[in-house]
Amino acid sequence: MKLLNQSIKYFSISLLVIISLWAIVFYFNMLSEIKSSVDEGLENYKRQIVYRAENDSTLLQQHTFEEGFFTIHEISQEKAMRFKDRYIDTMMYMQDADDEEPELEPVRMLTTAFEHEERYYELSIINSMVEEDDLVKEMLWETIFLYVFLVAGIILLNNIVLRRLWKPFYDFLSQLKSYRLGSSKQLPQVETTTKEFNDLQQAVTTLLLHSIESYEHQKQFIGNASHELQTPLAIATNKLELLIEQGNLKEQDAGSISEVLEIIQRLVRLNKSLLLLTKIENKQFLDNQLISINEIAKQSCEDLEEMASFKHVTLSIVERAELKVEMDTSLATIIVSNIVRNAVFHNHDHGSVEVVVSEQSIRIINTGHPFPLDAEKVFTRFYKSELEQGGSGLGLAIVKAICSMYGYSVVYAFEEQKHCFEIQFRS
Amino acid sequence: MKILVVEDEKELLKNIVDSLTKEHFVIESASDFRSASDKIGLYDYDCILLDIMLPGGNGLELLEQLKQSGKADNVIIISAKDSLDDKLKGLELGADDYLTKPFHIAELNARVKAVLRRNKQDGKNTIELANTVLDLQDRLFLVNGESVPLNRKEFDILNYFLFNKNRLVTKTALAEHVWGDNIDQADNFDFIYYQIKNLRKKLTDSNSELEIEAVYGIGYKLVEK
Numbered sequence: 020m021k022l023l024n025q026s027i028k029y030f031s032i033s034l035l036v037i038i039s040l041w042a043i044v045f046y047f048n049m050l051s052e053i054k055s056s057v058d059e060g061l062e063n064y065k066r067q068i069v070y071r072a073e074n075d076s077t078l079l080q081q082h083t084f085e086e087g088f089f090t091i092h093e094i095s096q097e098k099a100m101r102f103k104d105r106y107i108d109t110m111m112y113m114q115d116a117d118d119e120e121p122e123l124e125p126v127r128m129l130t131t132a133f134e135h136e137e138r139y140y141e142l143s144i145i146n147s148m149v150e151e152d153d154l155v156k157e158m159l160w161e162t163i164f165l166y167v168f169l170v171a172g173i174i175l176l177n178n179i180v181l182r183r184l185w186k187p188f189y190d191f192l193s194q195l196k197s198y199r200l201g202s203s204k205q206l207p208q209v210e211t212t213t214k215e216f217n218d219l220q221q222a223v224t225t226l227l228l229h230s231i232e233s234y235e236h237q238k239q240f241i242g243n244a245s246h247e248l249q250t251p252l253a254i255a256t257n258k259l260e261l262l263i264e265q266g267n268l269k270e271q272d273a274g275s276i277s278e279v280l281e282i283i284q285r286l287v288r289l290n291k292s293l294l295l296l297t298k299i300e301n302k303q304f305l306d307n308q309l310i311s312i313n314e315i316a317k318q319s320c321e322d323l324e325e326m327a328s329f330k331h332v333t334l335s336i337v338e339r340a341e342l343k344v345e346m347d348t349s350l351a352t353i354i355v356s357n358i359v360r361n362a363v364f365h366n367h368d369h370g371s372v373e374v375v376v377s378e379q380s381i382r383i384i385n386t387g388h389p390f391p392l393d394a395e396k397v398f399t400r401f402y403k404s405e406l407e408q409g410g411s412g413l414g415l416a417i418v419k420a421i422c423s424m425y426g427y428s429v430v431y432a433f434e435e436q437k438h439c440f441e442i443q444f445r446s
Numbered sequence: 447m448k449i450l451v452v453e454d455e456k457e458l459l460k461n462i463v464d465s466l467t468k469e470h471f472v473i474e475s476a477s478d479f480r481s482a483s484d485k486i487g488l489y490d491y492d493c494i495l496l497d498i499m500l501p502g503g504n505g506l507e508l509l510e511q512l513k514q515s516g517k518a519d520n521v522i523i524i525s526a527k528d529s530l531d532d533k534l535k536g537l538e539l540g541a542d543d544y545l546t547k548p549f550h551i552a553e554l555n556a557r558v559k560a561v562l563r564r565n566k567q568d569g570k571n572t573i574e575l576a577n578t579v580l581d582l583q584d585r586l587f588l589v590n591g592e593s594v595p596l597n598r599k600e601f602d603i604l605n606y607f608l609f610n611k612n613r614l615v616t617k618t619a620l621a622e623h624v625w626g627d628n629i630d631q632a633d634n635f636d637f638i639y640y641q642i643k644n645l646r647k648k649l650t651d652s653n654s655e656l657e658i659e660a661v662y663g664i665g666y667k668l669v670e671k
Contacts, residue, residue, distance in 0.1 A: 249526035250455050253548030257461035260551045264468075264614040273662035280664065287548055323624065325599060329637050356627070390643050441634060 021213075022185065023177055030173045034166060046155070054127065057146050060104050062131040064089065069133045074142075083112070089144040097335050098112045099139035111146065119327065126149060141351045153395060179279060188213035191220060198227070200234055201300075201386050219262040242297040245290050250259075252290065260409040292413035296400075297419045299350070310351055312342040312444070313376050323375065327363050333371045340378040344444050350421045357414045358440045371443035381446045391433030398429070418442075448472045450491040452482040452508070453524065454500050458547075462495065462651055465551045468481045468613065479503030486512060491520065493561050495554075496541075498532060506532075509539045520565050525534065526547075541558060550619035556609040573608045574671045576655035580608055589652040600625055600645050607658065607668035616665035642666060 020028070020147040068089055072078045079091050094102075106129055113124040125256040132141050187209045194207035206224055211217060259280050263273060320336050327334040345352070362385035370386035396402045398419040401412040422429045430445045449471045453459040454552045474489075476482035479502035486494070488510060494512070498505035505523065512518040518540030525532060527648065533544045542561045545554065558615050563571070571583040579588040585596045585601055596604065602624045607615060617638045642658060649656050655671045 137482075246526050249547040250458060253526075254455065254457045254461060255546050257465070257551050260614060260616060261461060261464055263616075263662060264551075268662065270662065273664065277662060277664035280616065280618070325638055325641070326625075328635075329640055382523070 023181055027170075027174055027177055030177075031170050032433070034169055034173075038162055038166050042158055046158050048284070050151070053149055054106075056125045057148060058129070061106070061127065061144050064146075065129060065131055065133075065142060068142060068144070069135075069218045072133075072135055076135075079135065083089065084145065088146065089142060092141045094141045095138050096139050099132040099134070099141075102141070103132045107149065108125060108136075109174050111145065124148075142233075150255050158212070158301055174241060182268075187213060187216050191223075192430060195223065200230055202236075203301065207234070215281050238297060238301060241293055242301070245294040245297065248290050250287075252283060252287050256280065256287070259283070292417060294412065295353075296417055296420055299424060300418065302424065307345050308348065308349050309343055309345055312344060312351065312355070313338050314383055315348075315351050315355050316359075316374050316376055319352065319359045322356065323359060325364050327372065330363065330366065331365045331369050331370075331439060332363055334359075334374075335371070336374045336376070338376050340376065342378065342381065342444065346425055350425075354418045354421050355381065355383075357418050358442075361414060362387075362438070362440075380441055380443045382441045384434075384439045386436070387438050389436060392438065394433075447490045448474070449490070449558065450482075450489075450494045451475045452477075452495065452500065452505065453497045454478060455497075460560065461551070462554065462603055462618060463499040466553065469555065471559075477501075479505075482508055482642050484624040486517075489620070490517065492565070493558055494521045496521050496523050496611075498527065498536070499521060506539065508533060509536060509541055513540045524562060526658070543600045550611045550616060550622070552613060552619040552622060555613060556606055556623070573605075575608060578654050578656055580605060583648055592653075594648060594652040594654070596645075596648065599641065600648070601647055602628075603641065603662070607666070610661055610666050614661050619665070 067092075068078065072091075079093075079392045081089065081091055083085060084090055106127060109126055109128050110123045111126045112121040113126070126145045127148045129144045130141065131144075132139060134140075191207055194209070197203070197362050198207055206227055208214070208220065209223075211220075259276055263276055263280075266278070266320040273290045318338055320334050324334060359372065359374060365387045366372065366385055367387060371417075372383065375382040375384065393402075398415045400416040403412045404414075418429055422442060424444075428446065430441050430443075432441070449466055451459060451462050451466070451473060453475070454461065454477050458475060459475055460658050463475055474485060474491075476485050476583070478494055479500045482496075482500065483503075496505045496508060497662060500508075505525075506601075508516050509521060510525070512521060514633050519542055521541040522543040522545055523532075523536045523541050524547060527537075536544055538545065540562070543557050545557055546669050563573075573580045573582070576589050579591075580601075581588065582605065587604060592602055603620065606623050617635055621634050621638055648659070656669050657669050659667045661667050
């Protein structure tokens with residue numbers, strides 16, 4: 020949920036609670052205010068009636084509410100002495116202007132006692148009260164209206180104010196999203212006077228600089244370590260070669276030396292692959308020119324021809340179209356020959372390798388183990404399937420690295436019992 | 447033939463000197479920039495093996511010094527850095543070849559011989575041994591004056607062996623030299639064996655006096671019968 024909507028959600032919920040509470044309190048306050056003002060009115064009526072009764076004794080004959088808003092009954096002195104003014108809420112049949120016939124209406128009634136010419140009377144005065152259900156209904160509508168109005172106001176303000184306030188943040192976020200460690204040149208940056216955003220920007224910049232530094236160190240480390248290994252490896256290889264050349268060795272010793280030499284060769288190959296990967300990732304190859312993938316494929320097949328015929332593998336090339344791409348020649352050779360070489364080596368006797376060059380892609384399809392490889396892992400570094408031993412485990416990782424650098428896609432599929440690698444040069 | 451080896455790593459220097467001595471060259475060595483610079487200034491060499499990273503300076507500066515005196519065309523750069531920039535710069539400054547560490551003794555040998563051969567003034571581009579001649583120009587192999595047909599790879603193998611006559615050529619060195627990076631898997635040895643078997647058969651069938659001996663199962667050696 021977007022921040023904008025989140026804030027609207029919380030505002031709406033809390034406003035609903037606040038306004039509801041406020042409406043209840045307001046309702047009761049208003050009701051008591053109305054009552055006290057009605058009571059005051061009743062008190063005034065009482066004084067007027069008592070005063071008028073002094074001159075007009077007919078008033079004392081009014082025993083029912085039929086003719087007016089008060090009744091007078093004579094009571095005993097004893098009762099009058101104990102009498103206290105009472106205000107009560109009661110119901111009475113009345114006919115309002117909007118009623119067709121009399122109905123029960125709420126009224127406020129004051130019951131009091133007074134003395135007139137040595138006689139005592141009980142006086143009841145009524146005044147119609149506000150109808151509470153009407154009041155509640157009215158209040159409810161008012162409250163709902165207020166609520167809707169406020170929420171609409173908040174949405175509007177949010178959209179205008181928050182959107183404007185948060186703009187630098189969203190700009191920053193979109194820059195951060197497209198930021199790629201190692202390939203983006205510019206750090207995400209926005210102009211803002213908001214302290215929090217400036218703080219955020221500063222924190223992110225610090226973090227990114229740190230990551231860039233670690234990334235560079237890591238890259239350099241692999242490169243430097245591999246370079247530093249070259250000389251010791253050279254010394255070891257050459258020393259053993261010279262030792263064997265001297266002769267006078269027992270067959271068994273020579274065998275051991277040969278094994279060590281083989282292991283050193285593995286180290287050499289591994290080291291070379293790591294250096295190559297580092298160079299690709301450091302973009303040290305950028306001698307891009309328009310080259311023909313057809314030519315590269317033909318050359319790769321030619322180089323592997325003898326090996327293929329030695330392994331009784333048929334190596335064929337199908338050119339459906341002329342495919343030309345802008346890239347470094349040596350890297351193009353590496354991606355094609357690494358896959359073709361794997362296809363020849365990981366094949367079985369009398370198997371086949373077919374290289375198909377089409378308008379946008381090159382496909383290398385080969386027979387081999389009857390089980391599919393793990394399409395997810397096959398391009399990761401040092402991945403070796405259980406069946407394959409002896410390779411460096413970096414050949415396809417190098418292919419992947421080169422393809423990613425140029426934005427090509429490379430995929431593996433297992434179709435009709437054949438392994439198929441496809442490099443898509445154009446998307 | 448006088449060769450100067452400029453290399454700061456003592457053990458590697460010793461290996462190179464040992465190996466080249468077997469070829470009966472006169473070897474001088476320098477292990478830092480200063481002494482190398484002095485020797486280059488004082489003497490002429492038929493071939494110079496030059497490490498780029500040296501204590502006291504960059505090997506490329508030495509190359510520049512050689513270029514100024516017109517003697518840069520017999521330099522083989524030896525570097526741990528397989529960087530295109532260095533390679534291009536080195537070759538631009540007139541170096542003859544560029545060898546990346548680690549290398550095989552046989553490869554170093556072949557490169558040195560190739561440089562010496564290219565700079566020989568007699569213009570002949572053939573290697574003669576016993577009753578055979580290998581014509582590098584026309585890619586021909588002659589036994590007793592008669593041409594023996596070799597395929598491209600067989601010719602390269604023989605060429606490599608002739609540059610390394612009487613010396614050990616390991617299977618790995620041979621594979622790397624002839625097939626480049628295309629066979630770097632463990633099961634390449636049967637393949638090498640198969641290729642050598644074919645070449646041996648051709649050598650025997652044509653009555654050449656050359657023989658490829660197996661050395662402890664690790665490599666081969668070309669000798670005269």
